[in-house]
Amino acid sequence: MGEIKLMKGNEALAEAAIRAGMQAYFGYPITPQSEVIEYLAREEPKHNYVLLQAESEVAAVNMMYGAGGAGGRVLTTTSSPGFSLMQEGVSYMTCTEIPGVFANIVRGGPGLGTIQPSQGDYFQAVKGGGHGDYHVIVLVPNSVQEMADHVFLAFELADKYRIPALILSDGAIGQMMEKLELPDPVPYKPNKPWATTGKTKDRERNILTSLYIKSEDMEIKNIHLQKKFREIEANEVRFDEYKTEDAEVIITSYGLTSRVAKKAVDIGREQGIKLGLFRPITVWPFPKGRIAELASRDDIRFFISIEMSAGQMVEDIQLNVCGKKPVHFYGRMGGIVPTPQEILDTVQSHLKE
Amino acid sequence: MLQEMIFAGFGGQGVLSMGSILAYAAMKEGKDVTWYPSYGPEMRGGTANCTVNISDQPISSPVVNEYDLSIVLNLPSLKKFEPKTKKGGILIWENTIIKQKPERDDIRIYGIPAVEKASNELKNVKVMNMIMLGALVTLNQIVKIDSLMKALEDTLPERYHHLLPLNQKALELGMSLVS
Numbered sequence: 001m002g003e004i005k006l007m008k009g010n011e012a013l014a015e016a017a018i019r020a021g022m023q024a025y026f027g028y029p030i031t032p033q034s035e036v037i038e039y040l041a042r043e044e045p046k047h048n049y050v051l052l053q054a055e056s057e058v059a060a061v062n063m064m065y066g067a068g069g070a071g072g073r074v075l076t077t078t079s080s081p082g083f084s085l086m087q088e089g090v091s092y093m094t095c096t097e098i099p100g101v102f103a104n105i106v107r108g109g110p111g112l113g114t115i116q117p118s119q120g121d122y123f124q125a126v127k128g129g130g131h132g133d134y135h136v137i138v139l140v141p142n143s144v145q146e147m148a149d150h151v152f153l154a155f156e157l158a159d160k161y162r163i164p165a166l167i168l169s170d171g172a173i174g175q176m177m178e179k180l181e182l183p184d185p186v187p188y189k190p191n192k193p194w195a196t197t198g199k200t201k202d203r204e205r206n207i208l209t210s211l212y213i214k215s216e217d218m219e220i221k222n223i224h225l226q227k228k229f230r231e232i233e234a235n236e237v238r239f240d241e242y243k244t245e246d247a248e249v250i251i252t253s254y255g256l257t258s259r260v261a262k263k264a265v266d267i268g269r270e271q272g273i274k275l276g277l278f279r280p281i282t283v284w285p286f287p288k289g290r291i292a293e294l295a296s297r298d299d300i301r302f303f304i305s306i307e308m309s310a311g312q313m314v315e316d317i318q319l320n321v322c323g324k325k326p327v328h329f330y331g332r333m334g335g336i337v338p339t340p341q342e343i344l345d346t347v348q349s350h351l352k353e
Numbered sequence: 354m355l356q357e358m359i360f361a362g363f364g365g366q367g368v369l370s371m372g373s374i375l376a377y378a379a380m381k382e383g384k385d386v387t388w389y390p391s392y393g394p395e396m397r398g399g400t401a402n403c404t405v406n407i408s409d410q411p412i413s414s415p416v417v418n419e420y421d422l423s424i425v426l427n428l429p430s431l432k433k434f435e436p437k438t439k440k441g442g443i444l445i446w447e448n449t450i451i452k453q454k455p456e457r458d459d460i461r462i463y464g465i466p467a468v469e470k471a472s473n474e475l476k477n478v479k480v481m482n483m484i485m486l487g488a489l490v491t492l493n494q495i496v497k498i499d500s501l502m503k504a505l506e507d508t509l510p511e512r513y514h515h516l517l518p519l520n521q522k523a524l525e526l527g528m529s530l531v532s
Contacts (some may be wrong), residue, residue, distance in 0.1 A: 006373075006380045006388075176415055177373065177388040179380045256416075263414035341418040 002181040009147040010035035010174040012182075013077070013103060013167070016148035018043060020155050021188025022101075023072045024050040026063035028082060031115040032171035033105035036077040057082040061089030068098040069208045071195030073155060073188055077103040079171070080121055081112060083129070090164055091130030095210035095221065097194075099158035101151065102136075103167040105174040108335040116335020117171035119255060122312035125168045126284040133222060135229050137165040137236065138284040140254040144178035146281075152183055161232055162194070168283065170308065172256045172337060238281035239290060243269065247276025249347055250294055252317050253306040254280050257338060261306050264343035275347065283313065291320035302350060304328040306343055308336070326350075354409060356495050357417045359434050361402035362426025362447075364392060367482030371424070372403040375486065377508055378500035379407040387415040400429055407495055422493055424485055428453060435460075443492055445485060463488060465530055471523065480523035487527020498524060 007015070014036045017025070027037050037053065044051045050067075054060035060076050068074045078086065083104040093100060106121045108114035125138045137157050139150045147169060154165035196206050212218040242262055244250060253261040258279040268275040278294065280287050294300060302325055305314035314329040321327050330346040332338045360372040369390055376388040385408050392401040404420075406412050422443040423434040428451050438444050440459050448454075448464035455462050465488050471481035490496055505520055 004380070006377050006386065172389065172415070175390055177376060177386075178415075179386050259414045260416050263417070266413060337416050339416060339418050340414060 002184050004179060004181055006177050006179055007144060008035055008175055008177050009141075009144045009169065010077075010105065011039050012144045012148040012180055013151055013169075013174075014039035014043075016151035016183060017075050017101075018047055018049070019183060019185040020152045021073055021186060022049055022075050022155075023188070024052070024063075024067045024074045025076065026052050026054050026060040026067070026074070027076045027078065028054050028057050028060050030079045030082045032107055032117070032174050033077050033079050033103070035174070036103070036105075057085035058089070061086035061093075064100045064102075065089055065093050065096070065098060068093065068100040069096065069196050071190055071192040071197055073159075073190070074100045075103075075151075076100070077105065079105045079107045080109050080118070083121065083124070087124075087130035089130075090136060091128075091132050091134060092210045093164050094130075094134040094136060095132065095225070096208045097162040097225075098164075098208065099155075099162050100164050101154040101158055101167070102164055103169065106168065106170045108333065114335040115171065117173075117175075117256060117308060117337060118333070118335055119170060119257065119308040119312070120310070120333070121168065122283065122307070122309060125166055126286070126316070134225065135232075135284050137161070137163060137232060138168050138282060139165065139238075140168050140280060140283050141173060142255050142258045142279065143180075144173070144176065145180040147173060148180055148183060152186065155188075157232075157236060159192070161228060163228070163232070168255070170256050171335075233285040233288075236282060237285045237287050237289070239287040240279045240281055242277040242279070244276035244278060244294065246274055246299070248274040248299060248301050249351070250276050250278050250300055250303045251306055251343070251347070252278045252280075252291075252303055252313065254283060254313065257306045257308055260338060260340055261343055264340040264347070267340055268344055268347065271344075273344075273347065273351070280313075283316075286316050286320075288316075288320045291317060292322065295321040295324040300325060302326040302328060304330060304347060304350065306338060307331045308338070309333065355412065356407045356421050356493060357419075358405045358407075358422045358424070358489075358495075359402055359420045359437070360405065360424050361400070361430035361434055364399045364401040366401075366426045367479070368401050368424075368426060369403050371482040371486050372405045374501060374504045374508060375489070375496065376405050376407070378496040378504040381503060381507075382496055382500055384409060385412050387412050389415040400427070402430065402434075422489065424489060426450060426482075426485070431455060445488055445492070447481070447485065461492075463492065463531055465527065467527070470526055470530070474526065475519060475523055477519060480519055483520050483523035484527035484530070487524035488531045489527075491528045491531050498528065 467481035467484040
């Protein structure tokens with residue numbers, strides 16, 4: 001059994017990155033995720049990784065591009081406005097097929113916004129935040145434990161598919177402390193024959209580029225990327241369910257709000273309302289198939305998506321419920337977290353309809 | 354059993370550390386814990402609070418509707434959290450800073466002159482949060498007092514370890530005020 005600790009989500013992410021064999025961290029401090037770079041700076045003398053505070057998020061993402069291209073296991077973390085600045089680099093990395101792990105500890109927006117938690121960056125994360133036809137793998141932890149576990153998973157998936165992987169969390173999960181069991185360190189054995197590490201006599205040059213001037217070449221690249229995205233969709237969907245077996249109402253929620261919703265499920269059931277919770281663990285690839293299956297069940301009356309946004313994931317729920325059931329939404333914005341009671345009140349008002 | 358608690362006051366009064374020491378102690382006793390902070394950008398002077406949940410079972414939500422126990426160190430926090438204390442729950446308020454009394458009659462209310470006791474008897478106002486914490490664990494028995502001392506020892510940087518005996522005195526003083 002691993003070491004039991006009481007840690008903030010951000011600290012757990014940082015410690016897990018060290019244990020997962022991270023070789024370089026590039027970042028620029030921003031609330032509410034600065035504990036990551038603070039933690040890594042404190043631990044740096046004991047380890048063998050590069051830690052670099054860039055002059056901006058734009059610089060940080062291009063350092064990810066370069067060091068990742070040289071085959072390094074690389075990490076950056078930021079919060080909403082900082083992740084917007086990084087989008088150009090994420091798009092380049094996706095086209096060039098350079099793996100790297102990103103974490104966006106989301107705060108309220110748009111604009112400079114607030115330092116309090118939000119889930120308002122869902123569209124940016126899952127619909128391709130930068131330009132061009134692309135996706136990155138998006139994991140949504142809902143506990144300090146998962147903040148650690150998902151770092152291992154993100155590195156593994158990023159390397160396996162040569163794609164950026166994003167941990168999409170929020171200021172509350174980043175700042176709160178919980179008990180967790182730290183995963184044991186795993187030695188990182190790089191196997192990246194494509195990396196630009198200097199040409200040797202026995203092989204061709206490795207070229208990493210996202211520039212394909214000829215349309216025919218660009219389309220071949222696009223088709224290749226799309227094939228990879230379909231493969232990820234087929235193999236890497238992850239989700240969790242709580243009391244959905246006999247549920248009449250399915251709450252869909254991810255991250256922090258899925259924790260609040262779980263409590264609402266328990267309180268609701270004490271009052272005789274058959275609630276269940278569907279929680280995506282990956283939001284790209286999205287658990288389309290399972291949502292469609294649930295939508296076909298006769299005993300389910302409706303879905304309701306609970307988010308800290310004006311309604312973003314709810315669109316993916318609607319898309320896959322495909323008109324078979326009503327899909328409702330309840331959200332708070334601006335850094336406000338809904339309470340279990342607010343969720344129950346909304347469910348009850350829809351039950352009366 | 355699940356205990357849902359709120360610690361609230363001004364930034365700088367030690368409300369966040371009070372909560373984290375309790376959470377750490379409970380974790381060391383093998384319980385599941387969540388410590389959920391809420392504060393503004395300012396380090397001192399603004400309002401700060403943290404929700405601490407402790408349970409024998411896995412905890413679902415770090416965010417709750419109302420509290421089994423509320424501990425308040427300023428008037429805005431009393432106004433905000435007295436109504437959110439569960440019926441039959443406990444409200445602990447610092448009664449030298451807060452001049453206005455709580456009003457409810459369906460909860461157990463304990464006024465603790467922690468600031469006055471810390472300044473006059475222990476000659477260090479900073480340990481007033483430990484007086485409040487001593488009162489808290491005596492009232493709800495959520496962790497053992499030894500676990501709190503161990504938590505302080507584990508979490509305080511070594512350069513502050515000469516303050517451990519003072520903190521122990523403050524915890525004991527807090528215990529004596531409610532027993």
